[in-house]
Amino acid sequence: MPRIPRPALSGLVHRLSHPSTVAGMALGLMALGLAIGHHVSEQSGMEQLAAVAAERLELYAASLEAELARYDYLPRLIAIDKELMTALDRPGDAALRQRCSQKLARITARAGLGLIFIIDDHQRIVASSEDYASPTRTAETPADAIMRRLSSHILASSAPFFAATEANASSDYIMVQRLQQGERPAGHVVAVLNLAPLEATWVDQGLRSQGEKLLVVDKHDVVIMSSVPGWKYHLMKPIPSADRDALRATGLYAGSLDATLGIATEDLSHQDTSWVRVPAPDAPTNTAQTVELLAQERAVVPLDLRLVTLSDPTEVWRHARFAAWGGGAVGASLGLLMLYLAYRRRVLQQLFRASEALKRAHSELECEVSERTQELRTSNDELKHQIAQRLKAEGELIQAGKLAVLGQMSAGISHEINQPLTALRALSRNSLLLIEKGRSQTVAENLRAIDDMVERMTRITRQLKSFARKTEAAQAPATLGNAIKGARLLLDHRITAEQVTLDIDIPDTLRVTGDGNRLEQVLVNLMGNALDTMQACPQKILRISTRPDGPRVWVCISDTGPGLPPHLMARLFEPFFTTKPAGQGLGLGLVISSKIVHEFGGQLLAYSNAPDGPGMRFEFDLERRD
Template identity: 50%
Template sequence: MPESLRPRALRLLRLLGRPGFHLFLTGLLMVLGFVLAHRLSERSGREQLSALSTERLELYASNLAAELGRHASLPSLLAIAPTLQALMQAPDDPERRRAASHMLARVNVRAGTHQIFFATPQGQVLSASEPLAPPARLPEALAQGRSHFFAADPNTGSTDFYLLHPMRQASQAAGVIVVRFNLAPLEATWLDLGLRSQGERILVADDQDVVIMSSVQALKYAVLDHADPSRRQALQASARYPQAIGPDLDLPASLEVHQGLQVKLPLPGAKTMLAQQRQIVPLGLRLVALSDLTEVRQRAQLAAWGGAAFGASVGLLVLHLSSRRRALRQLTQAQADLRQAHAQLEQLVDSRTAELRQTNDALKTQIAQRLQTEGELLQASKLAVLGQMSAGLSHEVNQPLTALRALARNSMRLLEAGRQDAVAANLQIMDDMVERMSQITRQLKSFARKADEQVTSAVSLLDCVRNALLLLEHRSRALGLATEIDLPPGLRVRAEANRLEQVLVNLFGNAIDAMQHEAERRLRVRAVAQDAGQRVLVQVQDCGPGVGEADLARLFEPFFTTKPAGEGLGLGLVISAKIVHEFGGTLRAEKLAQGMSFEFDLAVESWTAVPETHDV
């Protein structure tokens, strides 16, 4: 390398080795990745949307052409009917007019059209299936020799399609057969599609570029391009349209069929859309599809952020490699320095050996003590977790065991005194306590088993409530909770007992948590008949502080909880609502004047008319 270029090269290498340069490079890669990914994703999304819209345009065009061509042969078939031939010979004969009208009425009913009539070349109706006025465009269409034309129904505002077939006599025009059928059913399906799908709009424009059919009612009779005041007056005077001409949509006349063109309709709140069209040349129509680009842009935004993340990853990788190279270079330099210092340190090794040994022994002792302490702390942590798990159950069992021991000793003394009746009474009390502990453990085992989510049967609602309260008895008794059960004993609902108890335990537990700091703690369970006794509404009410209006709307969202951190995951109500939904009901929450009410409905298997109230 020439001497003149060496300083510049060294400065360039130092610049490339600085972290600030790599951070700048990372930011640059993020911007490039963002822009490139956004453009590629938007282009791909537009191409996919354009291809899908093109297919739908073909489908709509085929559907419209099939609907309009369904009766294309009907006028020519009517032209050879003897009744109309006879009317053409004597158009002023009232009998022939009446016979032709009856025949046209029968054909109109069988063909499913809206009107069929026979008119003179000047547009005067001689006979018709229904006494309706001919369209104002009929003389114009006859003068232009049209075989079909579109016109608006002045009464309903819907679009009618007219088929014309001239009848000749001696090579001269003697009349014309006109078949009219309405396109309102087809347009109704498009309106329904427009209401269900907000991402696509379908417009059908006639030869004057006026929208005569649309999936959006507000765009009907709008002008595709731009109409000045004189053109608007001419369109309104043509009697083609039953109402005022709508706004200008400013769509270009030559839209791309496949790629489309981004346009924005001059309407309030309009979004940028992809416009494509298909010409239906035989009918003189333009079929325009407007596709919403919102989803394409959202995907492009996501792809752009992904590209930015990729660019940042590449930049950070380069920074990592550069830092690693710099660290290796520093390590090599340090190793050289260490080798140089090693020769100096060898002289001090002998004098420091004893001191190092003592320090090493002390370190070993400290490490052993630390390991022992860590083991003891780990064991203590395990014991603390085990104590938390067994605290509730031991509290329930400890008092009966103490009473059993006292009764056993008392029974021994009573036996020595020969008091058999007192011993029998003590044994009965002991048996009741054992049955009590057995009931608790049996309910815990029943509650812990996995329920079959597919099987439902007739279960006693009162038994499920009592079992749920039994599982929470140690908490309710500690708080002095008053429980009011307003349930008929014979009420049996269609559910699965274990999962119904799971819902009740969750609702009761939430109620107990809500009333911990209240002076009055009362839990009420009610059953209200619905649908003439076919269903029952189960209400669980507490007298706690309740929840705010903002939190009330989010109670059934996953991972949302009003409890302090570490006391709930926010899934209890979500799981309970899912279980109730599988039973065919709905779980709801309602704020009371004092407290909350959670209620759900279930199907009734059997019902006792007179409820019984139980206070616990």
């Protein structure tokens, strides 16, 4: 390497140290720092944004698959019901159709579905969960609308599919199960799950998190669910008008399918992430305003769907601009270092502290992302546990209400049994003395009195055991008068002790549909509440009457208590809400009674300050069984 002469080296140093040269080098270093800082921050931020979006995409996909998988077994379970299969052969039997519709209504209520109906091989609706109260239909029902629009899809496919709800353009998940009678096709079971609640959750999350949008796209590239309501039933990319007309003709979608998001689906399927430009969610419909978003896709193979997340990189770009200015500041500092050598040590210390702060911020951000991810997983596990606990507790709720009522009546019942026991002891001792004196006639009278008292205690204990027994839900004829007699026997000690006038006006032979033991529980709860409210009233009258209503009958229970103000009436059927003092009620009696009546196919209503006088009136309807 040739040596540079000292005069030439001195001239080079002089030119490099010229103020204009140093200023140019400082500006160059500042521009380099701007570019490097922006690039590094943007790349790091995009990677983190993609990672967080991928985690949420997996969570959305898992929640959607789990939500829909809960109902896959229902059509197959319904298909093996013998009574429903009999209804296919007897479409004109109104009573059989009504029983089948009530059974489907109970399944629908317990499973949380929107609609279940059965069609025969002539596409006639044999039974529907909408017709549980009456088989007579005078207008088009949702089941009729589904058959009108989607009968070809229901008959052609045994796999679940998605379709738009005609009433409100929400999405339905429709499950179909073919029915066979031997080798002959007999019809189909159709179960409809409306996805509007799940979509509303996504919309709420989208409103709270403006940086992420979620799309559910079917195999025809149509958006069927979205956290942005304005994007529903948009096409992902433009398609020929003939294909668009074919999609409209399927009846699976709402709207005209004219709008598109302009997203190239091929890029999404071949890349982990891609940049797309879509219409701005909050922009007016008549404007062409668009936004650039980071798109990621995950295929949900069992459902033949694709989930697409669109992440807003605005925050990443904002941090990148800040980082670019920081990089420019570093470059300028290096230029000033060349100009002001005296401040070299101080500048290096500042740069070191800035670097350490950036590392700490980066480490804290990674820890925060990791903690948030773990919280989401923990919340998901806790939600699954709560669902399992709720299903388990629901079965025990009715039994807990029975035991609570028995606990409240225990003091009075023990008094009812203690009196005959005292009389038995006195009569038995007296009989021993009479036997010694040879007075057999008086002894026989004492034995008959003892037998009557034992029979009285037997009726009380038999009714207690029958009331406390844990029974399964059943739909069988029951005599209303027997249920009222059983409830009166359990509460007779209170009625007598509190001097309550009991006015019962019901036919002796009236029979209704419902389990007698569970019907008795409803009556005990309502009569017990009436007795509690009338304890401080001067006039105590408890009335039980019936009111016919076509094929059903209303059972009315009213009292002369003080009633309830309107602001408490609105909370009357809330779990654990009670107006009784602490320790005298759980607040579950009306909730359990309402649930039992609903399973019988009726509803429990409450009125304060009834038209015929003060107090409360409860009414519930049951099916007559003549």
